[in-house]
Amino acid sequence: MNNIEGKIWLFGDDINTDLMYPQVCYTLKEEEKPFYAMSANRPGWSKMVNHGDIIVAGRNFGTGSSRPAADNIKNLGISCVIAESINGLFLRNSVNSGFLALTVPGIVDAVDEGDLLYIDLKNNTVINKSNNKKINFKPLPQFLMDIIENGGIINILRNKGLLGWPL
Amino acid sequence: MNIIEKILRNHSVEDIPEVSPGDIVTVNVDRAIITDMAALHPEFINEPPVKPFDNNKIAVIFDHFVPPPNIEISNRINRLRKLVDLWNIRDFYDAGRGGISHVIAAEKGFLKPGSLIANTDSHTIAVGAFNTVGRGLGTPEIMNIIATGKTWFVTGDTIRVDLNGNMNSNASYRDVFFNIAGTTGDIPNNNIEFHGDGIKHITMDGRSSISTMCAEISAEFSVFPYDGVLKNYMDNINIYDYKAIEPDNNTHYYKTYDIDLNKIEPMIALPDRIINNIKPVSEINKTEISVAVVGSCANGRLSDLRDVSSVLKNHRVSRNVRFIVTPASQEIYNEALRLGYIDTIIKSDALVTNPTCGACLGGHMGVVGDGDTVISSTTRNFKGRMGSSRANIYLASAKTVAASAVKGYISGDLSE
Numbered sequence: 001m002n003n004i005e006g007k008i009w010l011f012g013d014d015i016n017t018d019l020m021y022p023q024v025c026y027t028l029k030e031e032e033k034p035f036y037a038m039s040a041n042r043p044g045w046s047k048m049v050n051h052g053d054i055i056v057a058g059r060n061f062g063t064g065s066s067r068p069a070a071d072n073i074k075n076l077g078i079s080c081v082i083a084e085s086i087n088g089l090f091l092r093n094s095v096n097s098g099f100l101a102l103t104v105p106g107i108v109d110a111v112d113e114g115d116l117l118y119i120d121l122k123n124n125t126v127i128n129k130s131n132n133k134k135i136n137f138k139p140l141p142q143f144l145m146d147i148i149e150n151g152g153i154i155n156i157l158r159n160k161g162l163l164g165w166p167l
Numbered sequence: 168m169n170i171i172e173k174i175l176r177n178h179s180v181e182d183i184p185e186v187s188p189g190d191i192v193t194v195n196v197d198r199a200i201i202t203d204m205a206a207l208h209p210e211f212i213n214e215p216p217v218k219p220f221d222n223n224k225i226a227v228i229f230d231h232f233v234p235p236p237n238i239e240i241s242n243r244i245n246r247l248r249k250l251v252d253l254w255n256i257r258d259f260y261d262a263g264r265g266g267i268s269h270v271i272a273a274e275k276g277f278l279k280p281g282s283l284i285a286n287t288d289s290h291t292i293a294v295g296a297f298n299t300v301g302r303g304l305g306t307p308e309i310m311n312i313i314a315t316g317k318t319w320f321v322t323g324d325t326i327r328v329d330l331n332g333n334m335n336s337n338a339s340y341r342d343v344f345f346n347i348a349g350t351t352g353d354i355p356n357n358n359i360e361f362h363g364d365g366i367k368h369i370t371m372d373g374r375s376s377i378s379t380m381c382a383e384i385s386a387e388f389s390v391f392p393y394d395g396v397l398k399n400y401m402d403n404i405n406i407y408d409y410k411a412i413e414p415d416n417n418t419h420y421y422k423t424y425d426i427d428l429n430k431i432e433p434m435i436a437l438p439d440r441i442i443n444n445i446k447p448v449s450e451i452n453k454t455e456i457s458v459a460v461v462g463s464c465a466n467g468r469l470s471d472l473r474d475v476s477s478v479l480k481n482h483r484v485s486r487n488v489r490f491i492v493t494p495a496s497q498e499i500y501n502e503a504l505r506l507g508y509i510d511t512i513i514k515s516d517a518l519v520t521n522p523t524c525g526a527c528l529g530g531h532m533g534v535v536g537d538g539d540t541v542i543s544s545t546t547r548n549f550k551g552r553m554g555s556s557r558a559n560i561y562l563a564s565a566k567t568v569a570a571s572a573v574k575g576y577i578s579g580d581l582s583e
Contacts, residue, residue, distance in 0.1 A: 014353070014440050017289075018549040022556075023529045026207045027239045040556035060353040060442065063385050064549060065289040065528075066303045068208065085355045087385045088323075089289055093305040141321065143191050153307045154210055162314040164217040167246040167253075 001100070001149055003120050005129075006079050007050065010113040011057040015041075017064035017090065021072040034076035051077035054117050058083065058108050062090020062101070070094040070101065080119060082107050082126065095144045098152030102126075104137040169325050169414045170390045171358045174300045177412075178283045180317060188421070190322045196224070198277045199312050200286035202268050203229040206247035207240070208306040219254050220316030226258035226277060227251055228268040233523040236531035266496025266522035269293040269379065269464040273371070274498050279409035280393050280401070285312045290464045290546060292382045295359075295389040296374035298397060298411050302388055323356040323387045324421035329363035332429040337580060339474065339564035340373035341466055341544065343426070344380040345434035345445045350424050353442045355385040357421065360414070362392060365428045371400045372470040379465040383441045383546065433579035435542075436562040439550050448567055448579035455487070458541040459572035460553075461565045462493030462520075463527040466544035469499045471565035476508035478569035478581065479515040485575030490517040491533040497522055517572065529554040542571045 019041050025033045035046045055073065061083035062069060070093045073081070081094070081101040094101040102119070104126055111117065115130035124139045139145070150156050157163050168176065172186040178194035179186070186192055199219075205211040219225050227250065235241035251259045258275065265271045268288055272278050273296075280298035284291065289303030304318070312318050328347060334340075351359070359381055361374075369377075374391050381389035391397070393411030401409070433448040461467060461475050475492060484490045492512055494500035500522055503509045513519055520526075526533030527545035534554035535541050541553060541560045548560040561577060570578045 014442055016440075016547075016549045018547070018552050022551055023554075027237075030209070040551040060355055060385050063353070063355075063383070063442075064547065066204070066287050066305050068305065085353070087355050088321075088387045089303045089305070092308060096305055096307045096311075141191055143319070144321075153311050154214070157216070157311060157314055158214070162216055163214040163310070166213045167215055167249045 001121050004079050005118045006052045006054040008054050008056050008111050008113055008115045008117050010111065011055060013058035014060045014063055015057050017062060017067050017069035020069035021067045034072050037072050037076050046076055049076050049078065052079045053077060054079055055081045056107055056111050059085045060087060062087040070099045071097045074099040084108055095147050096153040098148050100148060102137060104135055106135050110135055169360050169418045170412045171300055171325055171360065171388050172322065173412045174281060174283060175320060175322060186322050188322050188324045191319055192322060193317055193319045194283055196285045196312050196316055196318060197282040198224055198284050199309060200226045200228060200268050200272060201309060202231060202288055203244050203247065204231050204287060205306055206243035211306050211310060212243060212246045215250060216310050216314040219313045222254045222256055225256055225313060227256050228260045228265050228271050229262055230267045231524040231528060232530055233262045233521065264497065267464045267524055270495040273297065274496060276404045276406040279406060280397060280411035281409055285309060285318060290379050290382050292386060292389050293375055293379035293464055295378040296371060296391050298391060298393040300388045300390060303382060323358050325358040325360050326351060326354060327360050327362060327420035327423040329425045330361060330365040330428055331363045331425060332365050332427050333368050334428045334431055338431040338433060339566050340376045341564035342431050342434045343428065344377045345436065346426055346431050348384050348441055349445050350426060351384060353385050356387055359386050359389040367394060367396065370470065371396060372468045376465050433564065433567050436548055438548055438559040438561060451577050454577040455575060456540045456542050456571055456577060457488060458535050458539050459488055459490040459568050460526045460533055460541065460543040460545055461568050463524065463545040464495060465546045466565050467493050467495035469502055471544060472503040472508045474566040475569040476511040478566060480511050482515060482573045484516040484572045487575050488572050490572040491520060491526055492517050493520045493525060493532065494522050526553060542568050542577055544568050
């Protein structure tokens, strides 16, 4: 996977799935869904996101439901989530959607909103280019990186011929 | 090894002697459950798996949108329903025949002690009450499981929580969970294993409530030991073909916490989150409510309906409150009817709905509006969870919800 560079949006602790993908999204058109991300806690934010931006957040990111929250912020253009800790279901959904979510303890104190962050996936280091702070992190197991690099689980199943026709 | 590590080891696709924290284990799944939410995921109904790994190990349970609240959802669920014939699914629970998937899974004997369950719903950790492991999974992942019968888990560290003593009559198992949440805080990627001398007093409803809510502290798995209470439950539904799992004698736990059940009092979660947001009800200033809800996989069970009925007896719901009561399954509904709970509840001006997840997810049967103040025994108080993001949602036990519905403001007890 290529290294990532992007501008930071900073969020707090316990950012839940229902904020990223409100209930109303389920029956919207695909292209409309991403704009509802964080509409309850940060109205107007989704329209300010540029392709490649990064979310940095506090503890317990993605707590909540099975809903496709990771897809929704990925489809909004977010390239990666970096948090102090990440809910296990959100991490699974990210991996299975081919989206990178990394646990990097200490990240919140090393950044301000709007900083430029560089994620070096070969050396497992994040570098804040705005203040030159550097943090090493424990990479995701290769087993999970392989799913991400293959574009997620649906892609893998499709390539194996395991998916069928519309119901 | 602890209970969770042993269950993972026993289900490992590769023959491995042991499982330790950090290990990634690929496992065979004993039972996969699909709910009607799959219909709301375009990838599932547009490109379903060609065939299931074993049609008799798959259950289809409609619960979130029963009955469907609009044309779009109705159409999508009709598409999903085609799978039942296409795959020749035996265990199918449509509207009127089932209820909330975690509750049906227990009633129908899918949760055999020692087994491993896959279900897309995020409260699948509920199964831990049955000495069983399972966690919420995404829809794309359940498609993989349907196709292959397998999935993976990253083994987390396990926290031991000892529940000691016996609860006072004014407290509920939901209050036990709040106490646990206040003690452990959020624990992403870590497991919880329950022990202690108080467990023998905790009913299967109570264990299920506690285990279900462990999703809200981001636990990976939660599990209760196998004992006489669980054995009786399984005997009563004529399930005997299982192998319950005990931890090794010398098991080391990552952390251990002691909870004294005698000291538990009615608790409440304030709006928007549970973590670091829980208080004793006695410390809450007079807060008027407009909506009260009892239901969900956590607390829409028979004992919750019993609690509601005993609080409401000879009382009426405050004229400023709409009180919605949703039994978690048809079986619970039926039993509550037989025992007179439903009669008491509806004569107190509360509204009883059919079994569904409905109000908990803001889907239907109790969607709340701008400015509503809600007290609910359901699972989540996230902003916007039950409808409008301008509603405030408090979470509490069924008993506290019912008392508050009568008073018209948050109250742990009618005598207050």
